[in-house]
Amino acid sequence: MDAKVRLYVDQPLGAGQAVAVGPEQATYLFAVMRLPVGAGVLLFNGRDGEWLARVVDAGKRRGALLCEAQTRPLLPVPDLWLLFSPVRKERTNFIVEKAVELGVARLMPVTTRFTQSERWRQDKQLAHAIEAAEQCGATSVPQVGEVQPLERALAGWPEGRVLLWADEALAGQASALTGSVAAGAPGAVLVGPEGGFSDDEKALLRGLPFVRPISLGPRILRAETAAVAALVLWQMAAGDWR
Numbered sequence: 001m002d003a004k005v006r007l008y009v010d011q012p013l014g015a016g017q018a019v020a021v022g023p024e025q026a027t028y029l030f031a032v033m034r035l036p037v038g039a040g041v042l043l044f045n046g047r048d049g050e051w052l053a054r055v056v057d058a059g060k061r062r063g064a065l066l067c068e069a070q071t072r073p074l075l076p077v078p079d080l081w082l083l084f085s086p087v088r089k090e091r092t093n094f095i096v097e098k099a100v101e102l103g104v105a106r107l108m109p110v111t112t113r114f115t116q117s118e119r120w121r122q123d124k125q126l127a128h129a130i131e132a133a134e135q136c137g138a139t140s141v142p143q144v145g146e147v148q149p150l151e152r153a154l155a156g157w158p159e160g161r162v163l164l165w166a167d168e169a170l171a172g173q174a175s176a177l178t179g180s181v182a183a184g185a186p187g188a189v190l191v192g193p194e195g196g197f198s199d200d201e202k203a204l205l206r207g208l209p210f211v212r213p214i215s216l217g218p219r220i221l222r223a224e225t226a227a228v229a230a231l232v233l234w235q236m237a238a239g240d241w242r
């Protein structure tokens with residue numbers, strides 16, 4: 001493969017399809033990466049799989065690519081949502097990046113009683129998610145939600161989606177998921193902030209029929225480690241790591 005660059009574009013891809021390159025991507029492709037006319041680029045848009053395209057016009061502020069052949073089919077990501085509390089900036093970025101690599105369909109930031117940082121820039125985090133998808137070979141980008149209170153996310157919960165709740169009170173118990181998640185079924189995982197969940201939140205979660213509390217081993221993990229661990233558990237039990 002002679003393509004050095006992998007790019008997400010929000011345009012149709014198909015044999016002979018022309019793809020317009022806007023100012024931002026032109027700077028990246030032609031100034032930063034110095035791709036000449038004829039160079040190969042891999043493209044994906046979340047719908048049509050991955051395509052090899054050639055540079056046909058490499059201008060300063062815009063350009064054009066031409067799709068040649070599909071290099072990978074669309075690889076649908078399991079229908080898994082990650083609910084997490086925004087933490088410090090670089091740790092939140094870590095959660096977004098790792099969630100995309102591990103495979104999620106939707107990122108849902110939620111605020112809880114002990115959330116320290118409500119800082120969540122949806123546009124910036126979507127850009128992070130796109131970058132992670134470009135690097136890890138994914139053929140789609142997860143939906144990136146606006147931050148909302150945990151109660152609201154739980155109030156509108158869809159039927160048939162099990163929510164694995166990483167409950168720090170279960171630390172030390174076995175973390176078997178047997179019977180809680182069905183392979184291929186929609187799912188979600190919830191991890192709390194560094195301060196954990198409040199008593200009210202624990203009572204609320206315990207009373208909901210779609211919630212299954214789980215342990216993530218004998219040690220208390222930081223929020224971002226817990227997010228990674230919970231996603232791995234779900235992927236192995238019900239997702240596309242099986």
Ligand code: SAH
Pocket residue numbers: 165166167168169170171172190191192193194195196197214215216217218219220221222223226
């Ligand atoms: N301050 C809390 C820990 C919070 S850890 C305390 O001392 O109890 C941040 C989040 O990671 C928790 O809310 C939980 O969702 C998850 N988590 C961390 N370690 C865990 C474990 N061993 N089992 C289950 N969940 C865990």
